[in-house]
Amino acid sequence: MKVVLQNLTKQFPGRNKQPGVTAVNNFNFEIPDGELIGLLGPSGCGKSTVLNMLCGLQKPSAGRIFFGEEDVTDLPPEKRGVGMVFQNYALYPHLTVLQNILFPLQNLKGEQKLSKQEMTDRALEAAKLVQIDMLLDRKPSELSGGQQQRVAIARALVKMPRVLLLDEPLSNLDARLRLQTREEIRRIQQETHITTIFVTHDQEEAMSISDHIVVMNAGVFQQMGKPQEVYDDPVNLFVAKFLGTPPINVFDGEVRGEALFIGADRVLDVPGVRDGAVTVGIRPEGFLLRDGGALRCRLKAVEIMGRDKSIVAENPACQSPTIRAIISAEVSCDVSQTEIGFDIKPQKLCLFEPESGARIRFAAK
């Protein structure tokens, strides 16, 4: 089921003469059928509000929501056919796993009503899908965090929703379980082909399993695309900064005669860019270590990480105290020297307007 958001806006009224808050501002995007979408943004940017509007718990102030061709904006939650997994799972603590999974089915009325046998069959099927069929008689309190998560997913899936929504599904799990569970979510999504939208503030989580990611900030849609595309080709400084660990290195630079200068160093030719101040973003993997390289920095430390090396350096033009460059572990680096030079890979460098943060494009050679 494809999901379309059209001019979706949510405003919360202000209290005590405080101005209201626009949690979601004029959202427009289309989620293709059967895809796994990561809705990504910093805490408090309105991600959960988008999710709540999709499932019908909150009414949009303006705009429409379509599931396929059907306008569901005014439908109550139960008529939308959505399954939702809450951040804290919201499993009913007094019911067993099986009763929890059966709960949505027992709500069905009229023609949709199922016999006891059908309900149990479907619950078992959902439980098998998330591999908890041996835990059916337990209470939620007797399960680990990961198992509770699976029960919550099974409960959301059992009524065969048109759209599955997950709110920060991995935030309550420890690091190892998180890795395992996100693969699990991917597998379940691919087996069921249900259009799935999950909200997260963890860019790694979103990038690793999503077909497409949607980046938002302060209620405003920023960019949508395949994870790698968004990472390589961010539309603005916010997206560039938000994606990637370690984060992108940001410098104050200047363009003079179609050449980019960082401090006094002429770093790169940027054909077609007008003269003036720019903000320069360079990905950690965009540095090439070379004696006499274009960008000169003061070496602070070299961190060995096994697979590769992380070089920590300083440059007065950098907006953060240190620069972090990742280079291959095979490249040797003389720790005793104080100054090192880098060449910059043009495709790993982005230019932005200093004021607005909008991307300035140039034809990299």
Next chain:
Amino acid sequence: MENRDTKAWLYLLPAILFLGVFMIYPLVDVVVYSFEQGYNSASQSFSGVGFFNFSYVLRDPYFLQALKNTFILVIITVPVSTAFALLISVALSSIKKLQDLFQTVYFLPYVTNTLAVGLVFMILFKRTPYSDGLVNLLIGWFGGEAVDFIDGPYWAKMFVLCFYTVWVVLPFKILVLTSALASVDRNYYNAARVDGTSRGRIFRKITLPMISPMLFYLVITGFIGAFKAYSDAVALFGTNLNAAGMNTIVGYVYDMLYGNSGGYPSFASAAAILLFLIVLTITCINLLVKNRSAKN
């Protein structure tokens, strides 16, 4: 290890002393008195040991009347007040406007003086040379016959007593239940709504089980409180409850100790022990029911 034990006992000593002198000793004494026939506190003498006191009390028509009154009171007021409190607190937590105001209004009786409450009930129910009371006025409007609620037939008096008791215990129950309802995680309701659960089913399958520990607490303390009722009856019908036929078990105990027929500590003790056994049994039954329903 021994040193630590000594220390622990030392810390416990004040509480043990206090409880021992003012709780355990009197308790044991009451049990002892209840088996001593014709105990006299002035001369510290008694004429025999046995179940005489119990058999006397159990044959005393005043005690049987008090027992009947107390049971009726308990059986009516505990379920009625709990159900009303639940209804009102659910309504309170589902309204948005003026919620605080309504909560205050419903809590006011809790902080109101008993005598003031008694006065209000007088105005509502008491027949005076000038009027038949507000309730009788209402009954008259609907074409009914005026009833004397304070000195009239038994059922009318019992109705007033139950009404009064329910009204007095309601605020505390509402307070407990509204906070219990407020502490239920909103996410459960959201999850249920997304799954298309009807309001009735949300209430039965989610709200009720979630607040059931508080409900059981209220039922158990309600039973105990109602079995110990006495002052309410006095506030409505005066101190001579036996004459009014509205005595309660605690009232009977009091009368046996100090009342007009006073001076029989042995009978009072026996009645008190009987009350204790009744409350113990009911509480045990309550706990059994609770444990069984928790298992299902």
